[in-house]
Amino acid sequence: MEQLSNKIKTHLTIKHGGIVTRPENIKQRLETTVFRIVLNPHDLVDCRTIEKNGSDGGGVADGGGGDQPVAAVGADVEANERQIGEKKTVGLTPMDATSFSALLPHTDLNPNFARSYVQRTPLTSMFCPSLQEHRPLSQAFAFLSSNITSKRTSLLKGSNVCGPVQKRNGVGKAFCAVGLGVYGENVIEHQSHSHATEDKVGVLLLNLGGPDTLNDVHPFLFNLFADPDIIRLPRLFQCLQWPLAKLISVLRAPKSREGYASIGGGSPLRKITNEQADALKTALKAKNLTANVYVGMRYWYPFTEEAVQQIKRDRITKLVVLPLYPQFSISTTGSSIRVLQSIFREDAYLSRLPVSIIRSWYKREGYVISMADLIKKEMEKFTKPEEVMIFFSAHGVPVSYVEDAGDPYKDQMEECIYLIMQKLKDRGINNNHTLAYQSQVGPVEWLKPYTDKVLVELGQKGVKSLLAVPVSFVSEHIETLEEIDMEYKELALESGIENWGRVPALNCASSFITDLADAVIEALPTASSTAMSTPRSVSEEDDLDPMRYAIKLFFGSILAFVLLFSPRMILAFKNNLF
């Protein structure tokens, strides 16, 4: 039992600190359609795969750097070492299939969300009557869903990624798509920039979302912690996801609320993302592409599910999915794609919609240049720019994401920093730089070094001027406005750093938006793009069996007790780690 308890502790990963759940669950509940996976989470276009000038790229997982096309689909790719300048990075890292696990049935038990969602979201009100329906027992037990192991197994089965499923279009762009469980001919092809008049192009911007008001903080946090890509529990413990999410969101809410209060009483994310969507639409128009741009948030309004419903209503014929995270992480892009997968596989219309997903874009020249421009501009504000330490502060993730689940986030982050620094060097800027990770929460180990520790060390070492560069995210949000601008600044000044600066988030910087527009155009799927149906996994089948759920529930409860009252958890709560 003790061994088991230790294992659980090492698996439990919780970061930041309700009662609203996600709307896809309502949809699952109300729409009975044929189950067919159509949007495969591995149908992922990494912008690295797109050659800028359209020359023939070969399109195999060649591990080449720069603009070389690489098959950068996340799942089950063998680690492929790559040399970038003098820096060695891992180009293709294995991804854990749990990041794309199928449905999240445990949260659709939450009636509060259903009510709140329907009240607040007119778009879904057409489903409202069905909310009164009783669910079958098998679904009522669905919160015990456990798919980590089975997904991992299916992942391992398909370790050969790019060979048979890769196609290339006429201008030499190479793409690779891999199925989850079934690896077949599910390929997203790409076309040149001529668009048939009957095409109705949609771009779906994915983002995390944030509470609009202080009252939203608690339910927002609940949604976040109810996400199995945020709190990654071992299979047997997934029945704890929901109670744990409630517990942690209650514990985290006061601290979080304080943070949002200090930045004006809510998150600026919705407003900024909407502005980015408008700017992108305009930039696409300037490039002769008329497109509707939608915003889909993972944990708050407008939810991804709302955006998808609008896409359906608008009868979009081609869709490009663009997560607003430059680097891929299981906890961000991975989680959003998993939600999309669950929606798409249940819907006949969506299942036929040609879709391409830009899974990461930190390597794009336009993004790197935009970042370098912003850094240069801020550096010039210092009296002695050449003495400024460039301090990249990235959002952290638990170490287990990277080491156990194969999250490529850390490698991509390091490569991203390398590319930005190279760009600065090209402009004669040779300052020292460092990378640290911020925003840790919970009793687990996060990526190191930690931002707060490094700031203190730099101050002690005599660094006098420091320029903080937020790098995981392209909008201002609580972690730039509160954590960096207030907490870290204060800490840095206390530690001996005298001159503090912070690079603003890209927000709607025109070079950045223009580059996103290029990324969208390059990623446009052709009408002939096919979708692949993927069967339910063994564990999903299990999830429909009430007896198996009852057994899981029984053992899960015993283990939950051991876990929740373990000394490490108690200590974490006492030390305010949530």
Ligand SMILES: C=CC1=C(C)c2cc3[nH]c(cc4nc(cc5[nH]c(cc1n2)c(C)c5CCC(=O)O)C(CCC(=O)O)=C4C)c(C)c3C=C
């Ligand atoms: C285990 C928990 C979390 C992981 C892992 C995580 C990864 C992660 N998050 C972002 C970007 C954002 N996070 C935001 C808010 C936020 N994130 C978590 C938890 C995890 N994030 C919490 C609890 C919160 C709420 C705020 C708080 O209490 O600290 C936001 C929204 C900010 C806003 O303005 O509303 C963003 C954006 C990235 C990029 C990332 C991994 C790479």
Ligand SMILES: [Fe+2]
């Ligand atoms: Fe976060």
